[in-house]
Structures are given as C-alpha cells and as structure tokens.
Amino acid sequence: MTSSTGAPAQKLMLIDSASLYFRAFHGVPESITAPDGTPVNAVRGFLDSIAHLLTTHRPTRLVACWDDDWRPAFRVEALPSYKAHRVAPDGGEEAPDLLLPQVDVIVDVLAALGLTRVGAPGYEADDVMATLTVRSKDPVDVVTGDRDLFQLVDDDLGVRVVYCGKGVRKADLVDQPWLHTKYRVSTGQAYADMAVLRGDPSDGLPGVPGIGEKTAAALVDRYGDLAALLAAADDPTTGLSPGQRRKLLDARDYLTAASVVVNTARDVPLPDLDDTLPREPVDLDALGALVHRWGIQSSVERVLTALVQSRD
Incomplete structure (x- = not known):
C-alpha cells in the first residue's frame, strides 16, 4: 500500500511482547533446543511470530513493548487483588523456569536486529502501548492476546487490535464492528x-x-x-x-x-523513539554470535526476509 505521494503508507505495529513470548513458550515444544540442549522454544516462536506479523500486516514501524512492571503499584493500591494470585514467592511474576532465560535472549536478538523495544518503570506494556497509540499520527495495529487492549480500538483513528487469542496465525482483526458483533459494545x-x-x-x-x-x-x-x-x-x-x-x-x-x-495509562513518560523498521541488522556480529550460540538461524532468517519484503 502506498500514499498519494507514492511513498509507502505508514503504519505502526505495537507488540505486547510478554503476551507473544508466553504463548510461544506454551505453543512450541520444549524439544526445540540450542546446540547445547537448552530450550529455545519461546525464542523461536517469538521470532517466527514477528516474521509472520511483518509479512501479513506490512507495518513500516514497530515497537516491542515491555512490562517493566507487570503489577504496578498504582493498580495494586487501587485494588489489592490485582494479579495477586500470580505473585511468585520471591515477589515477582510466577513464570516457568525454562522461560525466564529465554526472555533475555529475545532482548538480545531484538537489539542486534535493530527492532525497537521500550518499557517504562512503574508501568505495564499495556500502558506503553496505549501511550504510543495516542502519540501516533499513523494507523496502529496493536498485537496482543489480552482482551483488555480492546479498549484502544478506534476506527476513526485507524487503531485496531490483532488479537492472538488463538495464535498469531489465527488472529482476529478487532475493529468497532467486530466488537459490536462479539460483545454488543460500540467502542x-x-x-x-x-x-x-x-x-x-x-x-x-x-x-x-x-x-x-x-x-x-x-x-x-x-x-x-x-x-x-x-x-x-x-x-x-x-x-x-x-x-x-x-x-x-x-x-x-x-x-x-x-x-x-x-483503563490503560495514556501519558507514560517515554522517550522519542526511532521505530522505523531497520533496513538491515544494526549489529551483524552480535546477531551472528546469537544465531550460532542458540541455533536460531532459520527463525532469524525469516525475520530478515520479512524486513526486506516490508520495504517492497
């Protein structure tokens, strides 16, 4: 799709990163491992999801949004039961032991690829996504498996949710008519x-x-x-x-x-971001080392191919 000037039409994609890597971890077999036998199912599944989203929805901008605080104090103060059943003994979020190390790998791969990642102390990824949605002058696709983010849908502003409740490849495109059909609400x-x-x-x-x-x-x-x-x-x-x-x-x-x-916070203090999709990896040496260490060549190649196609 192009604009009236012939330039590619701009579209921002916001990724609910935790939603995607949790679903990847549970959806891809743990038998998918690095050369040393370490599970990389979440890493592979997350990267394959990114490649599919880029190819299918063709954004020109992308931000992987992060939970710097998965249970913010202002929400717990308002309602102490908020996510209380998911608190681990150490006070953090209860999560599979085999997933947590893979999140660090995902962070490293995103950085080497040059895909923008951002979170904010004291806020969830939902709040980051809401703030970036409000800031954007371009249409926005919000990618998540969390129905709470349906609140961002706004047909007038070109904001829709790519809802991955059944997986990225079976995602629903949620706009206002979809909300009315499914839930009988209009906005x-x-x-x-x-x-x-x-x-x-x-x-x-x-x-x-x-x-x-x-x-x-x-x-x-x-x-x-x-x-x-x-x-x-x-x-x-x-x-x-x-x-x-x-x-x-x-x-x-x-x-x-x-x-x-x-209700999401829409005034999170975020820096100005260069969220344009990279033309090539920003750190080819680091990416090569990650591919070798974790055995993720095919998934990284799929992302790189999708990035090339996104510029066509």
Whole structure:
C-alpha cells in the first residue's frame, strides 16, 4: 500500500511482547533446543511470530513493548487483588523456569536486529502501548492476546487490535464492528467499562456479583459509560431494576477501583523513539554470535526476509 505521494503508507505495529513470548513458550515444544540442549522454544516462536506479523500486516514501524512492571503499584493500591494470585514467592511474576532465560535472549536478538523495544518503570506494556497509540499520527495495529487492549480500538483513528487469542496465525482483526458483533459494545472504551462490570478472574477482578457479560454490555450500551451508569444507580427513576441498582450501589467501591486497574495509562513518560523498521541488522556480529550460540538461524532468517519484503 502506498500514499498519494507514492511513498509507502505508514503504519505502526505495537507488540505486547510478554503476551507473544508466553504463548510461544506454551505453543512450541520444549524439544526445540540450542546446540547445547537448552530450550529455545519461546525464542523461536517469538521470532517466527514477528516474521509472520511483518509479512501479513506490512507495518513500516514497530515497537516491542515491555512490562517493566507487570503489577504496578498504582493498580495494586487501587485494588489489592490485582494479579495477586500470580505473585511468585520471591515477589515477582510466577513464570516457568525454562522461560525466564529465554526472555533475555529475545532482548538480545531484538537489539542486534535493530527492532525497537521500550518499557517504562512503574508501568505495564499495556500502558506503553496505549501511550504510543495516542502519540501516533499513523494507523496502529496493536498485537496482543489480552482482551483488555480492546479498549484502544478506534476506527476513526485507524487503531485496531490483532488479537492472538488463538495464535498469531489465527488472529482476529478487532475493529468497532467486530466488537459490536462479539460483545454488543460500540467502542473500545465501552468494552473497558463492560470488562469492569463483568470482571476478569485471570487478573483478580471479581466483577459485580450477578452481572454477567451480556447484562454488563447492555447496561453500558444503554447508559453510555460507567460514570453515567453509577449516576443512574443513584436515581430510582432511571429505569434500572431495584436488583440492578442494589448490585451496582453495593459494588461502587469496587467499580471505582477496578476502573483504575482496567483503563490503560495514556501519558507514560517515554522517550522519542526511532521505530522505523531497520533496513538491515544494526549489529551483524552480535546477531551472528546469537544465531550460532542458540541455533536460531532459520527463525532469524525469516525475520530478515520479512524486513526486506516490508520495504517492497
């Protein structure tokens, strides 16, 4: 695709890196190893995913977004149950022992390739992605397996989610019509409000007892947003049933706290980034050493081929 001037149309791709490497680790057999027998299944799967995304969606810019803090203090302060069930004994995130060393390899390979990677102290990758989305003047593809990021979808701004819940090769392209068909909500923000009401056990969000996904979507659609819904709960003449009013009023403190947790920060202090896809690896010697050490030649070659094709 080209612009009216004949130059390639610009498009930014934001990668939810942890989402991709966790899925790669669980989706690629641990029998995929380096020459010394060390598992590199997450490394190979992550790089193969990047190659597929570049080839399929043809971005001109890319940022691998990082969880510098997977459980930020401001979210835990708002809702102590946030991700509490995923805290390891050492206080970090519970993760497979065989995955953690591979994350360091992924970091090194991205650096040698020249693919931009960024995180921010005190913030999750979700917040980094949201901030970069707001900053971008170009269309944005947000790549993730996390439904929370559906809140970024905005057809007017050209922001969609490449949702990899079933894998990168079976990704759904989430725009506003898709959200309406799937969840009966009309905007990304409406999805976030619905998610607060519904809850998400995987993140430690209990939701409002007695209000499931369909009811939550119908309430958000009817009243517009969570703030208006809570205002309606205060007024017995607004059409809510007595049971719904009581459930919402009883859950007011939760709803206020969960909104802080679910809604992404969009003002993360990030440096200016050169996120243009590289024409060639920035450190060929380092990349060669990594390929030799970890036995990842075929996956790296697929990424390099995809980078060349992205410039055509």
